[in-house]
Amino acid sequence: NLPFPVNGKGHLEIGGMDTIELAEKYGTPLYVYDVSIVRENCRAFIDTFKQLGVEAQVAYASKAFSSIAILQVIKQEGLSIDVVSEGELYTALKAGFPPEKIHLHGNNKSMEELTLAIENNIGCIVIDNFYEIELLSQLLEEQKKQIDVLIRVTPGIQSKTHQYIMTGNEDSKFGFNLANGQAEKAFAQLRNHEWIRFKGLHCHIGSQIFETDRFTTAVEILFSELTKWHQKFDYTPEVLNFGGGFGIRYTEDDRPLPLNIYVEELVRSIRSHINELDFPMPEIWIEPGRSIVGNAGITLYTVGSTKEIPGVRNYIAVDGGMTDNLRPALYQAKYHGIIANKADKPNDTEVSVAGKCCESGDMLIWDLATPKVDNGDILAVFSTGAYGYSMANNYNRFSRAAVVFVENGQDKLVIKRETYEDIVRNDISYE
Ligand code: LLP
Numbered sequence: 001n002l003p004f005p006v007n008g009k010g011h012l013e014i015g016g017m018d019t020i021e022l023a024e025k026y027g028t029p030l031y032v033y034d035v036s037i038v039r040e041n042c043r044a045f046i047d048t049f050k051q052l053g054v055e056a057q058v059a060y061a062s063k064a065f066s067s068i069a070i071l072q073v074i075k076q077e078g079l080s081i082d083v084v085s086e087g088e089l090y091t092a093l094k095a096g097f098p099p100e101k102i103h104l105h106g107n108n109k110s111m112e113e114l115t116l117a118i119e120n121n122i123g124c125i126v127i128d129n130f131y132e133i134e135l136l137s138q139l140l141e142e143q144k145k146q147i148d149v150l151i152r153v154t155p156g157i158q159s160k161t162h163q164y165i166m167t168g169n170e171d172s173k174f175g176f177n178l179a180n181g182q183a184e185k186a187f188a189q190l191r192n193h194e195w196i197r198f199k200g201l202h203c204h205i206g207s208q209i210f211e212t213d214r215f216t217t218a219v220e221i222l223f224s225e226l227t228k229w230h231q232k233f234d235y236t237p238e239v240l241n242f243g244g245g246f247g248i249r250y251t252e253d254d255r256p257l258p259l260n261i262y263v264e265e266l267v268r269s270i271r272s273h274i275n276e277l278d279f280p281m282p283e284i285w286i287e288p289g290r291s292i293v294g295n296a297g298i299t300l301y302t303v304g305s306t307k308e309i310p311g312v313r314n315y316i317a318v319d320g321g322m323t324d325n326l327r328p329a330l331y332q333a334k335y336h337g338i339i340a341n342k343a344d345k346p347n348d349t350e351v352s353v354a355g356k357c358c359e360s361g362d363m364l365i366w367d368l369a370t371p372k373v374d375n376g377d378i379l380a381v382f383s384t385g386a387y388g389y390s391m392a393n394n395y396n397r398f399s400r401a402a403v404v405f406v407e408n409g410q411d412k413l414v415i416k417r418e419t420y421e422d423i424v425r426n427d428i429s430y431e
Helices: 019-026 035-052 068-076 086-094 111-119 130-143 182-190 212-233 259-277 290-296 327-331 420-424
Strands: 030-034 056-061 080-083 102-104 124-127 147-154 196-202 239-241 283-286 297-309 313-318 337-339 349-354 363-370 378-381 402-407 410-415
Touching: 019 030, 019 297, 019 378, 019 402, 019 410, 030 035, 030 290, 035 056, 035 068, 035 259, 035 290, 035 402, 056 290, 068 080, 068 086, 068 410, 080 086, 086 102, 086 111, 102 111, 111 130, 124 130, 130 147, 130 182, 130 196, 147 182, 182 196, 182 212, 196 212, 212 259, 259 283, 290 297, 327 363, 337 363
Parallel strands: 030 402, 056 080, 056 283, 080 102, 102 124, 124 147, 147 196, 196 239, 239 283, 313 349
Antiparallel strands: 030 297, 297 313, 297 378, 337 378, 349 363, 402 410
16 A cells, blocks of 8 residues: 555656656655645645635645745645745745735744735735734834735644644644633734734644544634624624644554545535624635645655664664654654565565664654665655655755656656755854
């Protein structure tokens, strides 16, 4: 049950390309994306909203993987995009993303970020806190400009996921809490604002979520707040944004739902509240990141040293690790992989895959069933398309790996491998 096919040579293929040939051509570690899967994921969200007849924006959460090439694909598929920093905003603009389809997030937006957003007339700013209201009002007043905003609210839901990627619970650094009246206070400041056009609410309950009931609970909580606002202020929202967080398969223990199901359940739940309250149907926005790019990407590594501890464990070490995939070290995230040049061989042994960093925690996969592994074999790790390259780092002064896109039997380098010259580029001599 591999996510990608094996060819006649017993090699793993991706997007019709032999992974071993890709590894030879571009070197390893190498991120490879099957662009057709990215497109399929985009279309699953967009088409479901269309079929349901709901006005929607699907904003790709570019933190999952931001680069000019991927944002061009996202743009081609007609999605909007969510950026959380000046760097992500800059990349989106460089990729030629229509500014009106860019939404800016962040729990501590700087003057520079807000200024770049306003100057480029981006589509929406998701306001996170009271300080931001002050900054934004001041900048808009100076420039005599208006902008659409949502406010991010914290619904107080504990989602079943790792605590570092749990963002919707009450004790969170993000957003205005609903329970203690902060959200209503923010709304009161914004509803008749001269420069800020208040469009509605945003919430994001967490990441790598498999159950639709988390989302429908968020809908319920938002509507219970909206009911109050309706009674007090005769207000109905134009936009409701339920964030991202739709889970994907990393290992066979993960049981994600088809993407359309999340959308269908979300819409069903919103419609039932709308009908009950006799509200007009708002636009529905979502912000999937991982579920757009995660399963489209794999990472190829070359196996180097191996170490056998008889009766305990066999280690194999690869030429990357926590510098190209921080998730196992940071979240104990689990991945599946195979020896890509022996994809047709039976798995008669078990290995644990070590990274190359000077750090015991730099382990990519524990206890992976494989055929006998030799130096020079190519390991493919699946589902590395989200939060892999985007969280890559230069620990131990490793250079960031290259990224290749494959589609229709063609391969194309879209991010160059960093050179050591790149690594010392900003260093300044002290002698
Ligand atoms: N919208 C907001 C406001 C978010 O905070 C996030 C993720 C997303 C959308 C996209 O969530 P996704 O669909 O990708 O789950 N680095 C972590 C994930 C942190 C996500 C933070 N926010 C990881 O590697 O799992």
